Amino acid sequence: MDRPSGTTPSPPPDDASGALAMTLHVVVAPVFGTNCTVVSAPSGDCVVVDPGAGTADDVAAHVASAGLVPRAVLATHGHVDHTWDAAALADRFDVPVVLHVADAYRLADPFGSLEHGSPTGDRGERSLVSGPLGAALAAAGARPGDYREPARVETFDLAAGEDGALRWGDVVLHAVGAPGHTEGSTLYLVGEPGAGLVLSGDVLFTGSVGRTDLPGGDGAMMARTLRDVVGRLDPAWDVLPGHGPATTVARELATNPFLAG
Template sequence: MQIHTVVAPVFATRCSVLVAPDGACVVVDAGAGAAGPVRLLVEQHGWRPQAVLATHGHADHVWDAAALCDAWGVPLVLHARDAYRLDDPFGTLGVLDPRDPAGPLTAALAAAGADVGSWTVPARVEPFGGDEPSGRTADVDLDLGGVRLRARHAPGHTEGSTLYLLDGVPAAAGAPVVLSGDVLFAGGVGRTDLPGGDAATMAQTLAQVVGALPPDAPVLPGHGPATDVRTELATNPWLPR
């Protein structure tokens, strides 16, 4: 399995293209402005798109999902507890609502040439999960046309925030690569003050979900540099010791 990264211009969201040995591929977190570079990358290599995944439903992680899903005829896959956000991804952003002319997202979208009024929901949306008991580390095995990964519910930043664990990446030396979205960053964690965020739930996620990850696992956050679980457990001030 290979991982290729495209950085979206709005909030520098990490968009990951996961490619199986047979050329099947899945895109994770299609941020605003990522669709063009991602389509070019896929076409240049002759890969076969199977799905677009979202680590959560915030606009900066799903903005270009429809552009890719509808062009390729593939679904957007995300946790069921964040599926409601697709109906109004801006209204669930609170202080980041791009309809606020003074908001930081407004300027970022304008700089990327994105039109706030152009949001569309992908034609196919396929939620998973949604029935996990509170506090349980629950995995859902996803097989998306040969791209296999584990979805691990990690709420707190949003209700449906999810870690995606990908096995079989040569550079990871046997540990799964963790696509952490906005749950875990290098030296930080996701904010909990936006609608649907919850500090107590995030604390539980950091202790029980992040804390249980293999120490050698590489981490690819939704924003910022890559890291690994061992480094974050040792140095990240937000993680329990």
Template sequence: MLTIGFPAAAFGTNCYVLATGPGEDCVVVDPGIGVEDQVAEVCREHRLRPTAVLLTHGHLDHVYAVTPVCGGDTAAGVPANPAYIHQDDRYRLVDPIAMLDDGLVEMLESQFGRRATWREPERVVTVIGGEHLQLAGLDVAIAHAPGHTEGSVMFTIPRLPDQLGDGSGLSATCLSGDVLFAGSIGRSDLAGGDPAAMERSLREVVLPMPDDVLVLPGHGPQTTIGRERTTNPYLQGLKA
């Protein structure tokens, strides 16, 4: 699986472009702040055709560029690609900027030298846990894992990045959003967060996953379920 990840221009949010190979359709996961040009460059370099955007949750730093990355031109009759998000976070796509405090908005506008604006995606598809999506030749399993937000999800694909090769000993790739990081987890003290729900998600969704699953998180470096099971302090003492 062609897998290209890079950080957004703010908050170190990881954006990923996934495809079965060069010259094929692709999906974009969590297009955060200022990633439009890099997504376009990746697609040009590898001759990829974006067909969908997957959102692990609705926080601004993971969705800010979703509308331009989805593309489309209403005036020209060119439909936008769909954006997939869990039904419980759908409301966040109405205007995620309005959910930020004024100080954070001012900081963003100061950093980028322009007013923060938002346009809701034209095509939004809501999903639920347990669904499987067939997108760009990839089988994407959705696990609902609330706690960071109400509609946080993890996407698992039974393929591995090409650069790992066949000798990695791994079996699948999980895009964990802000549920699980290398050595940490997403915070649950923001609006819509729930510490009890986060603990349940870790216990009932994360811990049952096989050790040989590669984890591509929403922030920070990649890891594996096995590594986090033995070293992540937030998983210690939990039983699946």
């Protein structure tokens, strides 16, 4: 769960594919500006990545108008601003919700898993759920009690830096373990060498990186992910973060203060 300071959600041009065989359609969630992406193959098979609160209807409308066939709902990690509408879309399309096994527990307890707790045993939900997250949900006409846990969840298990090809129908993505923001944070790579895009979730932003101060975050692990995973990505690739504007690997390697030098 993150939103880099000083940025305004601004995804790349809608339905832009460039040299990719896959087509991308981005819906920006009204809560925390999460970039929800529909990745579709020429055949019409598609997956939905990071459906934040308030994206379900727009995603469903795009799927219908484009004649797409959803195969799965994916999450780059388990924070609720990336999974709020996962159950609604999975039920509507009769598909599984898929994420790294280390983050699957967050789907059952999305708010408690965001709270460090206090010495008195109180999880301290007022600090976040009744604070910025609660306010953002309320502004979008939602409440924490409206959240639904997905009924059908599938997981994969990748070590940090490990790359695994995942296929749903004709949609093929490469998932790369990138822990640090959460235990199971994952990069999804779309395309081929020299002509690809990274769905970076809350690992990498334009000019910033994901926070590590929430439960499951690990600053040392994030540093290793940035060095050994992000630092070895193809510089030619584009990046669509979980929040904020698109960027490129080359630009971030050269200018991002958490990566440069």
